[in-house]
Amino acid sequence: MNSRPPSAPSYRFTSSNAREEYTARPCISSSPPPSADGDNEKYAAPAAEPLSCISSNNKVPSSDTSEDALLPPASQRIQVAVRVRPMPTYRPSHPSRQASRCRTPLLPPTPLPFRRPSIPDTLPRTPSIRSLSVSSAQTNILKPLRGVPPLPAGENCITISPSAPDSICISDPTGRRGQKEFAFDAVFAEDDSTAQVYDQMVKGVVRKCLKGYNGCVFAYGQTASGKTFTMEGYKPTSFDAPPTDPADRGIILRVAADLVDHIQRVTASEARGESEHVTLFSVKASYVEIYQETLTDLLCDKEAQADLRIRMDPDSLSGKELYIQGLTQREVVDLEDYVRVVQAGARRRTIGETNMNDVSSRSHAVLTFTIEQIQRRRGVSEADELGTRKRSKIHLVDLAGSERVTSTGATGTRLKEGGSINQSLLALGNVISALSSQTRTPTQHVSYRDSKLTYLLSDSLGGNALTVMIACATPAGSCYEETMGTLRFAERAKKVALRARVNIDLQSRRILSLESEIAHLRQLLASSSRMLPQTQDASTLTLVSDVTQRVSKWKAFRASVSKRWKKLAWRAKRGLTKRGQIGVEDITSVA
Numbered sequence: 047m048n049s050r051p052p053s054a055p056s057y058r059f060t061s062s063n064a065r066e067e068y069t070a071r072p073c074i075s076s077s078p079p080p081s082a083d084g085d086n087e088k089y090a091a092p093a094a095e096p097l098s099c100i101s102s103n104n105k106v107p108s109s110d111t112s113e114d115a116l117l118p119p120a121s122q123r124i125q126v127a128v129r130v131r132p133m134p135t136y137r138p139s140h141p142s143r144q145a146s147r148c149r150t151p152l153l154p155p156t157p158l159p160f161r162r163p164s165i166p167d168t169l170p171r172t173p174s175i176r177s178l179s180v181s182s183a184q185t186n187i188l189k190p191l192r193g194v195p196p197l198p199a200g201e202n203c204i205t206i207s208p209s210a211p212d213s214i215c216i217s218d219p220t221g222r223r224g225q226k227e228f229a230f231d232a233v234f235a236e237d238d239s240t241a242q243v244y245d246q247m248v249k250g251v252v253r254k255c256l257k258g259y260n261g262c263v264f265a266y267g268q269t270a271s272g273k274t275f276t277m278e279g280y281k282p283t284s285f286d287a288p289p290t291d292p293a294d295r296g297i298i299l300r301v302a303a304d305l306v307d308h309i310q311r312v313t314a315s316e317a318r319g320e321s322e323h324v325t326l327f328s329v330k331a332s333y334v335e336i337y338q339e340t341l342t343d344l345l346c347d348k349e350a351q352a353d354l355r356i357r358m359d360p361d362s363l364s365g366k367e368l369y370i371q372g373l374t375q376r377e378v379v380d381l382e383d384y385v386r387v388v389q390a391g392a393r394r395r396t397i398g399e400t401n402m403n404d405v406s407s408r409s410h411a412v413l414t415f416t417i418e419q420i421q422r423r424r425g426v427s428e429a430d431e432l433g434t435r436k437r438s439k440i441h442l443v444d445l446a447g448s449e450r451v452t453s454t455g456a457t458g459t460r461l462k463e464g465g466s467i468n469q470s471l472l473a474l475g476n477v478i479s480a481l482s483s484q485t486r487t488p489t490q491h492v493s494y495r496d497s498k499l500t501y502l503l504s505d506s507l508g509g510n511a512l513t514v515m516i517a518c519a520t521p522a523g524s525c526y527e528e529t530m531g532t533l534r535f536a537e538r539a540k541k542v543a544l545r546a547r548v549n550i551d552l553q554s555r556r557i558l559s560l561e562s563e564i565a566h567l568r569q570l571l572a573s574s575s576r577m578l579p580q581t582q583d584a585s586t587l588t589l590v591s592d593v594t595q596r597v598s599k600w601k602a603f604r605a606s607v608s609k610r611w612k613k614l615a616w617r618a619k620r621g622l623t624k625r626g627q628i629g630v631e632d633i634t635s636v637a
């Protein structure tokens with residue numbers, strides 16, 4: 047089964063580039079996405095604006111096709127937040143724990159015997175000290191102990207100062223390397239909820255995706271640092287069941303809720319005739335897993351798996367956008383559809399048990415929502431107007447965690463998985479290092495093809511997408527090296543420039559450009575015709591005053607002639623000249 051990336055049957059995005067098939071070749075590609083020096087613009091709305099058009103107010107975003115679509119690509123950089131999880135405890139290695147539990151599609155729900163630490167949906171940022179220690183009671187809640195005594199995680203090595211809430215300080219528990227401070231776009235402590243992470247970092251990206259930009263949110267960090275917790279949410283019943291309480295939702299379902307809400311609002315508002323446009327929306331979901339450099343479709347069973355290949359989409363705006371040939375695209379309309387997709391993915395995803403995490407993700411998972419919009423003027427049929435077409439994608443990526451064999455106690459399959467995970471994360475690190483290098487030239491080679499992960503995400507890493515990285519960190523002193531590695535990676539990612547642009551098809555772009563030119567000319571015409579009466583008045587006034595002057599001069603002249611004529615007539619009556627005799631020349635000169 048070779049399915050194309052989603053596209054409405056009535057149109058195609060134009061491009062002339064040929065397709066190209068992906069083959070994993072180290073360091074061969076030389077087509078890095080364009081990049082530019084980024085500014086510090088955040089994707090989120092300015093503080094004065096409500097955080098989302100989808101939020102509580104009833105306003106529906108106006109048609110925004112023209113302004114944004116014609117703007118040149120926006121220069122930004124990857125937005126980076128660090129989220130610190132509560133202090134964990136780890137269990138010592140036990141031979142029975144190495145039993146393979148991976149690659150078991152459609153596992154029955156396995157209830158996990160831990161309770162959720164009470165984390166309110168929205169917690170105000172604590173104004174005073176935000177120390178990261180947690181009570182032992184809460185610590186034990188975080189891991190199922192099953193009779194094995196926990197290992198102490200060591201001292202807390204992370205502090206977040208209330209005076210610099212977007213900075214994080216890490217200290218070497220051995221005291222050899224002292225302290226180091228890092229600054230990011232946001233830092234979230236253990237008491238900060240996923241809702242806060244979403245509102246501050248992701249909501250703005252979703253809004254931009256609805257305007258036609260591509261987006262990408264990825265969670266990075268060592269194993270058990272809270273990546274799946276952040277992306278998928280807290281699951282009180284089983285690892286493959288979606289969170290039942292909306293407050294437990296991770297970023298994926300929050301994005302889904304916002305998409306559903308926005309589309310419903312726009313559709314309802316257009317149905318009430320509040321907009322001069324009518325928009326047709328279509329959202330499709332695909333979910334792929336990269337396990338040991340193999341792609342697996344998480345939305346279909348093992349028997350139905352197609353041969354998945356990463357290819358270039360010639361119908362995309364750049365002609366180089368990547369898609370996975372053969373991947374299931376599932377239409378999603380309401381929240382239940384999205385929940386089903388998330389659940390299906392979680393059920394089929396490869397997980398395994400390690401000393402650090404009972405439900406450790408052994409693969410990278412990329413969930414993609416492709417949003418297509420066709421906007422036409424009200425009352426105009428498809429035959430008369432093709433409409434403005436936009437297609438954007440939002441990738442939500444839960445990476446597998448980097449791990450040390452000594453900490454995870456991995457052997458056999460787990461060890462092999464760990465090696466593969468570290469390998470692909472190394473490739474990701476190399477790409478980020480290359481992109482963030484100060485000395486990099488735009489044509490310089492970036493080895494995106496070193497791993498399927500980096501190749502698939504190449505556009506999101508330094509290309510046509512608004513990208514957010516959530517670096518998850520563990521505060522335990524025993525994890526100092528891994529946390530330091532995560533923070534260093536995050537610091538490099540912060541420097542990666544992006545060039546996101548609205549993904550609107552070329553014909554629509556041309557029509558929009560002509561429409562905007564017509565609007566501009568109309569404006570000019572209106573303003574010049576407004577000026578016309580004033581111009582007339584001014585010239586008329588000058589003319590009138592000129593004529594008035596001439597008339598008054600003429601009147602004065604006539605009065606003087608009349609006076610002289612009367613005088614002459616009087617003299618002529620008496621037969622007198624100046625000299626006492628009448629002179630003929632006097633009379634002719636007056637005439």
Ligand SMILES: Nc1ncnc2c1ncn2[C@@H]1O[C@H](COP(=O)(O)OP(=O)(O)OP(=O)(O)O)[C@@H](O)[C@H]1O
Pocket residue numbers: 130131132163188189236267268269270271272273274275276280403405406407408445446447448518
């Ligand atoms: N911010 C948090 N608040 C409360 N519990 C958390 C938080 N972050 C993580 N946890 C808990 O820590 C455990 C490990 O988290 P999670 O599975 O999300 O880690 P991970 O980074 O995805 O690990 P891996 O890379 O091994 O898959 C889970 O039990 C989770 O509920």
